[in-house]
Amino acid sequence: MLRRYIQWALLGLLIAALVAVPHVVDRYTVFLLYLVWLYIGLGQGWNLLAGYAGLISLGVAAFFGIGAYTAAMTVIRLNFHYLLGSLAGGFLAMVFAAIVAVPIFRFRGIYFAIGTLVISEALRVFMISWKFTGSADGLTFPIEKSPSLMWFYYLMLCVAAGATLLVVVILRTKLGMSLRAIGNNEKSAQNMGVNTFRTKFYAFLISAFISGVVGGIHSAQMGSIEPYSIFYFMWTLSTANTVIIGGIGTILGPVLGSIFVIFLAELLADYHTFHLVITGVLLIVIIRFIPAGIWGEIRASRFAEPIIAMSKKTGTQDGET
Amino acid sequence: MSFYTLTGGALNGLLLGGLYAITALGFSMIFGVMGLMNVVHGELLVSGAYLCFFISRALGIDPFLATVMVAVVLFALGYLLQLSVFNPVMERGIEPALLTAFGLSIIAQSLFLFYWTTNTRSINTAYSQVGIKVLGIDFPVMYLISFGLSLVLIAGVHLFMTRTYLGKAIRAATQDPDTAQVMGVNVKRVYAFTYGVAAAIAAMGGTLIGMVFSFVPSSGIPWMTKGFVIVVLGGMGSIVGTLAGALLLGVFEGIGGAVMGTGYRDLIGLVIVLVVLVARPAGLFGRPS
Numbered sequence: 001m002l003r004r005y006i007q008w009a010l011l012g013l014l015i016a017a018l019v020a021v022p023h024v025v026d027r028y029t030v031f032l033l034y035l036v037w038l039y040i041g042l043g044q045g046w047n048l049l050a051g052y053a054g055l056i057s058l059g060v061a062a063f064f065g066i067g068a069y070t071a072a073m074t075v076i077r078l079n080f081h082y083l084l085g086s087l088a089g090g091f092l093a094m095v096f097a098a099i100v101a102v103p104i105f106r107f108r109g110i111y112f113a114i115g116t117l118v119i120s121e122a123l124r125v126f127m128i129s130w131k132f133t134g135s136a137d138g139l140t141f142p143i144e145k146s147p148s149l150m151w152f153y154y155l156m157l158c159v160a161a162g163a164t165l166l167v168v169v170i171l172r173t174k175l176g177m178s179l180r181a182i183g184n185n186e187k188s189a190q191n192m193g194v195n196t197f198r199t200k201f202y203a204f205l206i207s208a209f210i211s212g213v214v215g216g217i218h219s220a221q222m223g224s225i226e227p228y229s230i231f232y233f234m235w236t237l238s239t240a241n242t243v244i245i246g247g248i249g250t251i252l253g254p255v256l257g258s259i260f261v262i263f264l265a266e267l268l269a270d271y272h273t274f275h276l277v278i279t280g281v282l283l284i285v286i287i288r289f290i291p292a293g294i295w296g297e298i299r300a301s302r303f304a305e306p307i308i309a310m311s312k313k314t315g316t317q318d319g320e321t
Numbered sequence: 322m323s324f325y326t327l328t329g330g331a332l333n334g335l336l337l338g339g340l341y342a343i344t345a346l347g348f349s350m351i352f353g354v355m356g357l358m359n360v361v362h363g364e365l366l367v368s369g370a371y372l373c374f375f376i377s378r379a380l381g382i383d384p385f386l387a388t389v390m391v392a393v394v395l396f397a398l399g400y401l402l403q404l405s406v407f408n409p410v411m412e413r414g415i416e417p418a419l420l421t422a423f424g425l426s427i428i429a430q431s432l433f434l435f436y437w438t439t440n441t442r443s444i445n446t447a448y449s450q451v452g453i454k455v456l457g458i459d460f461p462v463m464y465l466i467s468f469g470l471s472l473v474l475i476a477g478v479h480l481f482m483t484r485t486y487l488g489k490a491i492r493a494a495t496q497d498p499d500t501a502q503v504m505g506v507n508v509k510r511v512y513a514f515t516y517g518v519a520a521a522i523a524a525m526g527g528t529l530i531g532m533v534f535s536f537v538p539s540s541g542i543p544w545m546t547k548g549f550v551i552v553v554l555g556g557m558g559s560i561v562g563t564l565a566g567a568l569l570l571g572v573f574e575g576i577g578g579a580v581m582g583t584g585y586r587d588l589i590g591l592v593i594v595l596v597v598l599v600a601r602p603a604g605l606f607g608r609p610s
Contacts, residue, residue: 056416103595110415114358114549115595121546122591129588233542237423244420273435280428287417287424288410 018157022150030153032266034221036258037156038214042239043246043254044163045210048170049203050240051249054109054183059100059116060236062123063093063208067215068230069127072139075220082147083155086216093212094205101201108186120236127227138226141219152221159217163210168251170206179203183249241279245286247293256295326579329458334575335568336460339468340533341551342475342567344526346560347519348548350478353558354495354515356415357407360422362548363541364429365520369395369527370536371437374444384444384528392524399520403513411512426541433538444531463533470529474522475564482560491515495558543587550590554597 022030042060049055067089074080074088104115128136170176178199181189190196219225238261246257261279268275290297344366351359359365369391377387406425411418452461482488493501494511502508530536530544547570555566570590577589 054416056419100595110356110358110419113416113419114360117360118546118549118591118594121543122588125543125587125591237427240420240423273431276431277428280424280426280431283424283427284406284421287421288406291413291417 019154022153027149030149032262034149034153034156036262037153037160038218039238039242039258039262040160040254041156041163041214042211042235043243043258044160044167044251045207045214046239047243047248047250047254048167048179049200049207051243051253052171052176052183053179053200053203054186055200055203056113056240057116057204057207058113058236058240059120060211060239061230061233062116062120063097063211064215064218064235065123065127065227065230066093066096067212068219068225069133069139070212071216072141072219072225073133075141076139082217082220085220086213089216089219090209090211090213093215094209097205097208098201101204105197105200105204117233117236120233124227124232134226136227138224138230140224143223146220146223149221152217155217156214156221159210159214164251164255166206166210171251175199175202241283243293245282245293247295247297247299248291250293250295250299253293253295257293260294325457327576330575330579331572332458332575333460333464334571334573334578336464336468336571337533337575338568338571339471339564340464340526340529341547341571342471342564343467343522343529344544345548345551345567346474346478346563347522347526348545349552349555349558349560349563350515350519350522352552353560354491355407355411355512357411357418357422358415358549359516359519360419360545361425361429361541362519362523363543363545364426364433365395365399365523365541366527366530366544367433367536367538367541368429369524370444370531370540371433371442371527373524373528374442374531377444384446384532388525388528391528392521395520395524396517398517400513400517402520403516404509407516408509408512430538430541437538439537441535441537442531443535444528446532449532461533463529467529467533470525471564471567474525475560478518478522479560487511487514547587547590550594553594 021033042064046057046060049057067086070089070092071080071082071085074085075082080088100119104112104119107115127133133139171180178189178194178196181192181194182196182199186196215230219230242257242261243254244257245260246255247253264278265275268278286293292300347365348359348362351357351362369388372391372394373384373387376382376390377384380387402425406421407418410421448462450461450463452459453465454460482492490501490506491511491514493504493506494508498508501511527536530540551563551566551570553566554569555562555564570593573593574586574589578586581589
């Protein structure tokens with residue numbers, strides 16, 4: 001019983017700390033943390049597909065961008081509130097995902113990955129030319145209505161927490177089990193009666209929704225967007241990066257990965273090129289030597305055993321983090 | 322719109338398809354032989370362009386001459402890359418290899434950016450911007466040169482694959498790596514050789530890109546995407562199919578560009594790919610997997 005209380009107390013402390021932090025640190029650190037939440041959000045969505053179902057999607061930038069543009073268009077042209085605009089962004093991203101899912105799910109494995117990349121690229125090229133959304137000049141949010149950085153910090157924190165919770169919940173449902181079955185062996189899953197198309201479809205949509213909402217919020221935070229940077233492949237790459245480094249296929253992986261990647265970027269901020277090179281090298285090294293990522297390795301290591309055993313005893317359902 | 326504009330667009334597109342074929346050939350080979358979507362291929366092309374640019378300027382020689390040197394360098398680089406980086410990872414499946422290629426892509430792009438800045442470059446010679454007029458249609462000389470080169474290169478690779486021992490070894494490794502290994506083919510070295518050749522061809526492709534178009538550090542990904550489009554259109558793993566796919570793409574882009582304007586030109590290929598894949602997942606010439 002005492003352990004239960006301690007767990008809740010620790011959780012409460014964590015929440016209190018996260019809420020209080022922006023008031024005590026400087027603005028730049030708040031921004032960094034905002035980015036951490038952003039990547040956690042994107043990461044959980046990507047992880048759902050890649051980590052559990054084995055579907056590597058390289059189209060994160062597409063959904064992120066759609067969310068960003070939808071939010072921008074609805075806020076600027078239709079006077080939506082930012083929150084509503086972001087949700088609309090997630091929704092439209094989901095619709096787009098549903099449309100492209102039909103051709104794209106014909107592919108398996110590596111074709112699927114490249115297919116999503118192609119779609120992302122196509123969208124980028126299209127948005128650069130499309131006049132309706134400002135073509136290459138992009139869109140700008142009205143300055144007077146812009147909320148403070150702190151507001152965005154809290155909003156993105158909620159999104160990150162929400163995305164994490166969503167994934168936790170999904171994994172306990174039939175959808176989650178089906179996803180993991182597919183990740184294990186798609187043919188076997190199909191033989192066992194899993195509707196693989198529908199499962200992948202739903203996961204794809206959920207992932208797109210999360211990316212869209214994150215994109216919508218970020219576009220509002222940036223204040224102005226244009227197609228070159230919003231649809232830029234870097235978003236996809238960074239998302240994949242944070243999840244792989246942190247630990248693909250785990251809940252805590254994206255969290256740790258985002259923290260690590262953002263603060264590494266901060267550390268090497270003066271050496272921008274060096275930082276990108278390090279990121280690439282890190283990705284390659286991790287894939288080759290530490291494929292389970294930071295959290296994955298910790299979990300599998302001998303140091304983690306007593307801690308995990310403790311948490312099992314106090315009644316967390318499957319001990320999975 | 323005039324008949325001339327439309328046929329001109331289509332014919333020029335056809336010629337440009339030759340250039341596309343060269344840029345996509347390496348990508349297609351790597352995919353055909355090893356099943357790896359070489360996402361860093363674009364960077365190989367761009368590095369070929371940069372190296373050719375600097376070497377031809379430093380030594381004062383024609384870019385095509387410089388390309389020979391660059392091709393040797395890139396062959397070595399590709400060989401080592403496959404041997405040391407990709408081969409070990411590929412044992413665990415193809416997705417880790419894909420992600421590794423991404424890592425390489427980031428590294429390459431950052432290095433390009435750092436050493437060679439964001440300045441747009443192009444390789445210019447006396448003949449690179451010249452055109453000739455045939456039957457009232459303008460044809461850039463470079464288009465004709467690339468088209469000719471592509472035919473030569475494709476024929477060369479095809480002959481190599483069918484007539485030489487190494488070529489047959491490569492095809493054996495493609496069909497069944499395990500059996501090939503048992504039969505005495507060093508599959509790992511074969512893969513490395515394939516990657517080296519693909520990189521060397523990319524050197525040629527890069528030179529042509531530099532002479533016909535221009536390039537910046539981030540030019541890699543759009544070209545790699547085009548390579549994917551061509552591989553899909555032409556059939557995964559078919560050498561002649563790559564040429565066919567590239568020519569087809571060129572023609573479609575040429576016609577589409579004449580009709581819709583150049584802004585949406587790059588989009589055409591991508592849309593066509595999606596349509597083709599819905600109808601025929603193995604590509605137009607491919608063997609259904």
